[in-house]
Amino acid sequence: MSMLAPGSLPPGLRVYAIGDIHGCAARLAALHAAIAADWDLSPTERCAVVHLGDYVDRGPDSAGVLKRLMQPPPLPDAETVLLRGNHEVMMLEALAAGPGTAAEDLWLANGGRTTLRSYGPAGPPEAHLALLRATTLSWQAGDYLFVHAGIDPRRPFSLQREQDLLWIREPFLSWPHPLERVVVHGHTPSRAPELRRHRIGIDTGAVAGGPLTALVLEADMLRFLSA
Template sequence: MRFYAIGDIHGHLDQLIEAHRLIDEDRSRVRDPDAAVVHTGDLVDRGPDSKGVIDHLIAGRARGAPWAVLLGNHDRMFLRFVRDGASHDPAIKSGKSWLHPALGGATTLASYGVAAEDGDFAPAREAAAQAVPAAHLDFVASLPLWIETEAHICVHAGIRPGIALQQQTEEDLLWIRDDFLRETADHGKLVVHGHTALKMPTFYGNRLNIDAGAGYGRPLSPVVVEGRKAWMLTETGRFLLPAP
């Protein structure tokens, strides 16, 4: 089975469009125009055009593009702030709010025309509730936590080792790091995930991390997965991601 995957986008519409272009070129080369594209979440925050990213994904799916989109932890923070006024996620041990510059919520709201500063939660939430289209909130609220194939699990952050997929908690699927990242045993299926930023997609044998750090100024790097092999897509074609 072949599918394509794009990691954490973080509001970079221009890079997302470029990633889709590289995928379309590879599809043409391998003559597989219907191969799915999985986006592993974190559509919003930090980058300049979160609104544009969501518009682009909604429009693509509406015209029949074979795009799957997963929920990321930043997407959930965005949804909870606008719908419920929740300014802080308990998983953030530092206590930083979603509007803190390190998390990028204010940048997301700016893409909707809302000026917001950390600490001014009530007025920012009131303005966001007016500015963010209901269709965008409904789209984010509808996103699944994982996608499973015969040989792969696609998820935003990872899975808790030894726990059946259907018994995983939402918190782990959106936030897990150390217990998952340190695990070297096979998970039964290759886990394709983002959430933990690297310099480029990296294959670990039991998992494939495709968060190439777009949220920190690095290029969004799409990949193609075929069984237990993966390639990063570049301007000059495929680059095989070596197994450990």
């Protein structure tokens, strides 16, 4: 069901934004299939598929998630955007620092062990690590800013810190005032998508038994898909 969105996109553009995946490769495959079916029912001129980060850790098949993200997008002509989450940062820093380091301890304590198990003794291939290094911190379209965690609402968008884009919760989540753009984010799980005047949160806890959610934005409307 479509509803009025808090922002708008340029004419002819549709955006599918996907929340935190956390190793749930089967759910990602199902959601990509749902996006393809949705597109086939009603295509538009342009499309972007935006993944909001946290592809790895905690869930059973992080290796499968990254393998899928290396394949062609679910829509052949779509722009694919891979944003960086805090779990990608922890993984890259841990593997660079090596065994027995504080960086490795932090990663393992936050679900890194399940990621390592999904790869087996050989560990993550370089192609997967290169994919994670190539992720970006943000993406913009129309009235929307897409990031992993959120922004520091006390700072202009041009002065945001990487730490906040990857990790912030407060004061962003409870900020009561308008922002320069509507922020689409994951990072903080909720039972259902959170729709506010200045933000849309779509981490619906797929790794904890909730659905994997995609926000569909077009013109001044929004709706949701899930798997």
